[in-house]
Amino acid sequence: MDIGKVAKASGLPTSTLRFYEEKGLIESIGRNGLRRVFSPQVINTLALISLGRNVGLSLDEIGAMLHPKGVHIDRPLLLSKADELDKKITEMTAMRDGLRHAAACQAPSHAECPKFLRLLNIAGKKRYRPKRPL
């Protein structure tokens, strides 16, 4: 496939595809004259990259997962990323519930609605105590 087909199939602009290739995230399998030739397989990789971006991974992080350094996959890295995602999922769930509450809530400002703050686990974490002059 040439780059235009890949662009259509993936929904990404050709500029992005060249950029990803330059970054080493994808590879072309050769050239037809000047033109890059890609394997259809690249579509999967691109879907994977988009998904990764969408869940908040950087291109470098995605790159590290795509082609591990050395012979073996860096399993601890994958597992720690999975754990990070777990944390984010928890936060997102809280945020989602908070937003749904806020949409139904009468408080003037979300940052002042105790239920909202409690949903987000923000309320009363640390109290500020002004230093009283002796």
Place this chain on the structure above:
Amino acid sequence: MDIGKVAKASGLPTSTLRFYEEKGLIESIGRNGLRRVFSPQVINTLALISLGRNVGLSLDEIGAMLHPKGVHIDRPLLLSKADELDKKITEMTAMRDGLRHAAACQAPSHAECPKFLRLLNIAGKKRYRPKRPL
């Protein structure tokens, strides 16, 4: 509280706090000479902002939730953000499971492991059919 206290309490550098103030995400309640004075309440707002950033919202989006335009909270906006989060949560969950599988999997490349791709819902979405010359 002065900006240094807020920085300590929130874990954010003072430069970020000034930046957020300039963007209208937080407010100081006055000045002591030149120095900004913040209400302890700002800590909640900052926690909210950090949470929002962490789940992938832009500062502008967070700002829109923090102080709705007009008199009323933009409930449809909140609900649509909540829906977006739901989608991301689904993707993240898939990605997390995918990563955990990949860490245990023997395939040479994740992008070639059918189970991984299936977990991420990537596999076989569209097949590329090279145009055969007539």
Place this chain on the structure above:
DNA sequence: CTAATACTTCAAGTCGACTTGAAGTCAAGA
């Protein structure tokens, strides 16, 4: 064969989210 169109490279530009640096002010503790 020819012309259009899709590709090529490379440098520079953009955008969001901050950070850094220079130069100056000021509140507070010794």
Place this chain on the structure above:
DNA sequence: TCTTGACTTCAAGTCGACTTGAAGTATTAG
């Protein structure tokens, strides 16, 4: 009172992730 360290402003710099533009080339439809 004096000094010092925490603050101030404002402009410019940085970083990741792309996008845009200019200038050129080559595949392919007609």
